[in-house]
Amino acid sequence: MEVVVQNLRIAFPSPSGPLEAVRGVSFxxxxxxxxxxxxxxxxxxxxxxxxxxxxxxxxxxxADALRFDGIDVLNADxxxxxxxxxGRAGLVMQDPKYSLNPVMTAxxxxxxxxRAHRGGTRRxxxxxxxxxxxxxxxxxxxxxxxxxxxxxSGGMGQRVMIAMMLAPDPELLIADEPTSALDATVxxxxxxxxxxxxxxxxxxLILISHDLPLVSHFCDRVLVMYxxxxxxxxxxxxxxxxxxxxxxxxxxxxxxxxxxxxxxAVLRRDPSWAAA
Amino acid sequence: MMIEVENLSVRYGTAYAARDVSFSVxxxxxxxxxxxxxxxxxxxxxxxxxxxxxxxxxxRVGGETVTPARDRAFFRRVQMVFQDPYGSLxxxxxxxxxxSEPLLVHGIKDIETRIAAALTEVALxxxxxxxxxxxxSGGQRQRVAxxxxxxxxPEVLLLDEPTSALDVSVxxxVLNLLSDLQEKRGLTYIxxxxxxxxxxxxxxRIGVMQGGEMVEQLTAEDLRAGRTKHPHTxxxxxxxxxxxxTDAQHGKAx
Numbered sequence: 001m002e003v004v005v006q007n008l009r010i011a012f013p014s015p016s017g018p019l020e021a022v023r024g025v026s027f028x029x030x031x032x033x034x035x036x037x038x039x040x041x042x043x044x045x046x047x048x049x050x051x052x053x054x055x056x057x058x059x060x061x062x063a064d065a066l067r068f069d070g071i072d073v074l075n076a077d078x079x080x081x082x083x084x085x086x087g088r089a090g091l092v093m094q095d096p097k098y099s100l101n102p103v104m105t106a107x108x109x110x111x112x113x114x115r116a117h118r119g120g121t122r123r124x125x126x127x128x129x130x131x132x133x134x135x136x137x138x139x140x141x142x143x144x145x146x147x148x149x150x151x152x153s154g155g156m157g158q159r160v161m162i163a164m165m166l167a168p169d170p171e172l173l174i175a176d177e178p179t180s181a182l183d184a185t186v187x188x189x190x191x192x193x194x195x196x197x198x199x200x201x202x203x204x205l206i207l208i209s210h211d212l213p214l215v216s217h218f219c220d221r222v223l224v225m226y227x228x229x230x231x232x233x234x235x236x237x238x239x240x241x242x243x244x245x246x247x248x249x250x251x252x253x254x255x256x257x258x259x260x261x262x263x264x265a266v267l268r269r270d271p272s273w274a275a276a
Numbered sequence: 277m278m279i280e281v282e283n284l285s286v287r288y289g290t291a292y293a294a295r296d297v298s299f300s301v302x303x304x305x306x307x308x309x310x311x312x313x314x315x316x317x318x319x320x321x322x323x324x325x326x327x328x329x330x331x332x333x334x335x336r337v338g339g340e341t342v343t344p345a346r347d348r349a350f351f352r353r354v355q356m357v358f359q360d361p362y363g364s365l366x367x368x369x370x371x372x373x374x375x376s377e378p379l380l381v382h383g384i385k386d387i388e389t390r391i392a393a394a395l396t397e398v399a400l401x402x403x404x405x406x407x408x409x410x411x412x413s414g415g416q417r418q419r420v421a422x423x424x425x426x427x428x429x430p431e432v433l434l435l436d437e438p439t440s441a442l443d444v445s446v447x448x449x450v451l452n453l454l455s456d457l458q459e460k461r462g463l464t465y466i467x468x469x470x471x472x473x474x475x476x477x478x479x480x481r482i483g484v485m486q487g488g489e490m491v492e493q494l495t496a497e498d499l500r501a502g503r504t505k506h507p508h509t510x511x512x513x514x515x516x517x518x519x520x521x522t523d524a525q526h527g528k529a530x
Contacts, residue, residue, distance in 0.1 A: 039443040040414070154313070183312040183470055184515055210443060213520050253448035255477035257500060257516045263455070264448035264477070 001088070001171035001204060003029040003051055006065035010046050012058055022046050023228040029172075033198060033205040035215035035236065037250075038225035047225070048174050048206050052085050069171070087117045089172040090165030092194075095181045096157030100149040106133070106160045107145025110167055117168030132163040137193060155186035159193070166197065172204040173197075180209075191218045212239065212250050224250075227274035246273050277339070278303040278432060278464040279324070284333035286319050293319040295488045296333075301481075303431070306458065306465040308479030308496075310472055310512065316488040317468045318436055324466065325356045325434050337432065352382055355425035359437035361417035365409040371395075371420050372405045378427040394423040398453060415446035422453065426461075435467040439474060451477060472516040476500060484509045 010022040022043040027034070036044040049055055050066065053073055066073045068084055076084075085091075093099050101109055110132055111125035120128075126145070133141035136159040149157060158178060165173060175194060179187035191207075195218045198205045209215045216222060216236040224232040224247045232244040242248060249267040279301040286294040294316040301307040311317040323331040329344035336342065342350060358364045365374055375391045384390070395402060398419040409417055418438065425433055438454070439447040455478065457463060469475050475482055476496035484492045484506065492506040504510045 039445065184472075184512070184519070185312060188515060188519065217519065250444060253445050254520070255448075255451065255473040256520045257473045257476055257513065258520065260496075260500065261477065264452055266448055266452065267445035 001031070001069045002067075003069075003172065003204065004065050004067040005029075005047070005051070006063060008047060008050055008063040008066060009061075010043070010050060010055065011060045012056075013060070018060060021228055022050070025225070025228075025230055027223060027230070027233075029204050029206065031202055031204050032221060033195070033207065033219040035207045035209060035219035035222045036225060037209055037212050037215060037222055039210060039250075041227075042225040043228040044208050044225045045176055048176065048208050049091075051172075051174070051206075052089055052091065053081050054085065054091070086113065086165075087168045088170055089174060090168075090170040092158070092161050092165055092173065092175040092178045094177040096152070096154065096161045097149070097181075099161055100157060102149050105146050105148055106152065110145070110160065110164045113164045114167040128167065129163070132166055133160070135166065135197070136160075136163045138163075154182050155190060158182065158186075158190050162190075162194065162197070166201075169201070170203060172206070174206045174208070176208045177210070178207075187214075194218070212247070213254070229274070231273055244273075245270065277301065278305070278337070279307075279466065280334070280336040281320070281324070282334040284320060284323060284331055284335065286316075286323055286328065286331045292488045294323070294331075297483075297485075297488075297490045299483050299490065299493060301464055301466060303464055304458070304462045305481070306467060306479040308475035308482040309466065309468045309485060309490075310470065310475050310482060311485035312470060315485040317470075317485045319488075320485070321356075321434050321436055321466065321468045325354065326350065327356075348382065351430075352428050353430055354432040354434065355428070355430040356434040356436065357418075357421050357425050357438050360441050361414065361421040362409060364421055365417060365424075367409055370406050370408055371412075374409075374420060374424055375405075375427055378424060382428045384428060390427065394427060397426070397457070398423045413446075414442055415449060418442060418446075418450055419453065422450075422457070426457070430463075432464045432466070435465060437469050438467070440469065440471065447474070454478060472499070472512055473520065484512065 006026045008022055008025045009020060011018040011020045025047050036048060038044045050061060051068055055061060063074060071080060107126060107129045110129035114128045115125045130141045130145050133144055138144050138159055179190050207215055207219055216239045219236045222234055222236050222239060223230045226246050232242060232247045234242055252265040253267055255261060255264060277300045282298050284294055284297045285292060297320055309317045309320060322328045324335060326346035334341060337353060372391060375394055376387050379387050379390060395405060400416060400419050404412060439450050442450060458465060467475055467478055476499055480496055482494060482496060482499055483490045486508045492509045499513060504513060
């Protein structure tokens with residue numbers, strides 16, 4: 001599986017003409033863990049979702065190349081896209097409360113995802129669901145499978161979401177702020193779980209986040225986006241030596257526990273960052 | 277002492293959301309409460325703010341014991357800022373209306389000049405005055421919420437995760453603003469957050485909550501240096517320090 005993105009542009013109509021939210025993003029992704037980091041409105045979610053062609057209806061999508069394992073996402077028909085979405089590529093979103101069906105048990109939802117992509121009997125699907133819940137480290141998978149989403153904690157709900165995404169055995173996992181709604185301890189557990197699963201199954205991962213230091217622990221490579229462009233790309237381990245003033249600014253404006261910062265640095269946005 | 281809380285308990289049915297919580301905060305001091313979801317930190321703050329009347333124990337503000345039902349004088353002294361400013365501002369009222377309301381409630385004159393001064397104080401351009409909340413950014417909305425809380429000149433601000441819904445660059449601006457306002461007005465803050473770095477940035481003293489109890493109180497200095505007594509405090513501290521390091525830690529993991 002290889003994802004190729006070349007000169008990706010996403011625009012939205014506005015009274016004063018098309019407004020470009022993503023302006024010429026290029027990257028390739030193999031079996032690795034890539035983080036896309038940026039602030040609200042930087043275009044990070046749109047960029048990742050374009051790979052699955054999951055964009056708002058009004059969005060105007062163009063690119064020199066946009067390929068998922070050789071499939072031309074720009075021109076593929078809906079049937080071909082459906083095999084990618086939720087099949088070969090899974091999407092985990094921020095809040096499990098909104099992504100899970102409130103009137104289906106966790107087990108039934110995972111089983112449904114499993115059967116939709118693999119067929120098999122109800123009993124096989126149910127067994128697969130319990131097995132998947134065990135894989136996302138839920139202690140009593142049989143009991144959790146019978147619970148409804150409102151009976152699950154935030155961390156447990158997110159594990160169920162991940163289990164559901166794993167059901168069709170995807171090659172790529174896109175996680176869009178998967179832990180922003182969770183406590184710090186649960187956050188770390190979920191990210192470690194994702195990291196571990198990606199490694200063991202040999203999947204590609206795109207982790208979208210606004211938290212630079214956090215993602216640098218779990219990814220190989222980081223793309224920093226600002227105003228619809230990638231302003232910097234670096235190895236996760238070399239984040240501390242990032243060059244771009246925006247990346248530096250994001251790191252320096254954080255309060256940190258290990259060191260007292262009397263006054264926090266404020267990001268001075270330079271118009272040239274948004275320009276070419 | 278500006279605020280004294282003794283044996284505060286809040287019970288829902290048979291479960292305690294907060295149990296025998298005691299702490300005190302001096303005038304002009306900042307006290308932080310940290311803990312995970314469900315630890316009871318917001319429960320304590322809501323009881324203090326008068327948003328929940330079903331509590332037992334003693335709460336004193338400026339030496340006076342407060343009752344579960346609060347009078348107008350209380351809200352003149354104590355105000356609250358919430359996590360999501362979009363949810364706490366009326367969507368169909370202009371910023372002007374949002375800011376003038378506390379003045380009308382408390383019968384304060386000079387509305388014109390006070391609103392202009394309030395906007396300047398939180399570094400918002402005068403043009404925001406007649407805008408609606410949806411026309412402002414998240415950071416600007418939180419500045420409006422802070423300005424509104426300050427309109428009637430309170431002595432205490434209760435801050436419930438005031439920056440967790442904001443981008444990190446905006447969070448820095450709002451935290452700097454809160455420091456400046458405290459210095460200028462001598463405000464007393466109680467800040468609730470799950471983010472240890474944010475709490476120890478703004479607060480000199482911190483209470484750690486777990487399962488409805490305040491398991492430890494310590495200074496921000498001690499927390500930074502790792503001089504913790506309770507295992508839960510240490511667990512929260514270690515996680516926070518581990519995740520904020522960018523370089524060395526990753527080298528080990530890889």
